[in-house]
Amino acid sequence: MKKIVHKAKTRGYFDYGWLKTNHTFSFSSYYNPDRVRFGLLRVLNDDIVAPGQGFGTHPHNDMEIVSIPLKGALAHKDNEGNEEVIIPNEVQVMSAGTGIKHSEYNHSPNDEVSFLQLWIFPDKKGYEPRYDQKSFDTEERKNQLLKIVSPDKNNGNLWLNQDAHLSMSDIDKNKTVNYKLNTKENGVYVFLIDGEISVGEEALHSRDGIGIWEIDDISLTANENSQVLLIEVPMN
Numbered sequence: 001m002k003k004i005v006h007k008a009k010t011r012g013y014f015d016y017g018w019l020k021t022n023h024t025f026s027f028s029s030y031y032n033p034d035r036v037r038f039g040l041l042r043v044l045n046d047d048i049v050a051p052g053q054g055f056g057t058h059p060h061n062d063m064e065i066v067s068i069p070l071k072g073a074l075a076h077k078d079n080e081g082n083e084e085v086i087i088p089n090e091v092q093v094m095s096a097g098t099g100i101k102h103s104e105y106n107h108s109p110n111d112e113v114s115f116l117q118l119w120i121f122p123d124k125k126g127y128e129p130r131y132d133q134k135s136f137d138t139e140e141r142k143n144q145l146l147k148i149v150s151p152d153k154n155n156g157n158l159w160l161n162q163d164a165h166l167s168m169s170d171i172d173k174n175k176t177v178n179y180k181l182n183t184k185e186n187g188v189y190v191f192l193i194d195g196e197i198s199v200g201e202e203a204l205h206s207r208d209g210i211g212i213w214e215i216d217d218i219s220l221t222a223n224e225n226s227q228v229l230l231i232e233v234p235m236n
Contacts, residue, residue: 001215006035008207011046018053022046024191024209038189038211039235040162043119046207048112049074054105060096062127064120064160066149067092067104068229070193072113078102082131090135091148091166093158097127116191120233122161134158141168143175145230165232171197171222179230180217187213188232195226 012023012030024044149166
């Protein structure tokens with residue numbers, strides 16, 4: 001087993017007034033040569049956007065992008081004709097592919113929006129741009145893992161053009177959840193959204209992360225009520 005631990009306070013942090021952002025991996029003005037990516041997970045940003053503010057129209061290409069709202073409402077608009085609002089317990093996926101332009105704004109004039117955004121390298125370049133979103137029942141992740149994104153394109157799943165599997169769980173204090181990797185050569189990045197958990201001998205607190213690879217499965221034990229995101233990706 002190999003692992004790398006990223007404590008919340010070691011992330012790149014910027015306060016632009018309208019945006020407060022933490023970057024787990026090198027992004028924009030934050031560059032750390034030791035933290036460029038975890039396998040094919042390139043970006044894990046933790047953003048808070050002020051009421052009525054947001055990111056103007058900007059381009060992406062050849063990247064699989066996942067947005068997970070934690071609080072508030074995030075408005076999305078792109079040049080493919082998609083115009084949606086996503087809220088907590090919904091997840092958005094976007095394959096930038098050959099090129100897509102989009103904007104992201106706080107939909108509320110009064111309340112902040114908090115969301116996570118992940119960028120994952122696709123398994124090849126040149127896909128057609130694609131957008132999808134889905135709502136999930138929180139009861140389905142109570143003390144168990146709920147898969148929210150996968151490579152499986154069947155049964156109305158949210159899917160990516162990569163062997164990537166994203167899962168969430170709300171774990172009660174003193175409960176344990178076990179995760180078995182879908183592909184032996186993959187690694188899994190555990191990001192603690194809230195609470196305190198133990199992953200083996202490592203104790204994680206809110207917004208800490210740990211990447212683990214060369215292992216078949218892991219156990220997560222909650223030391224207090226916790227919410228966790230697991231991101232399984234190829235390591236090369």
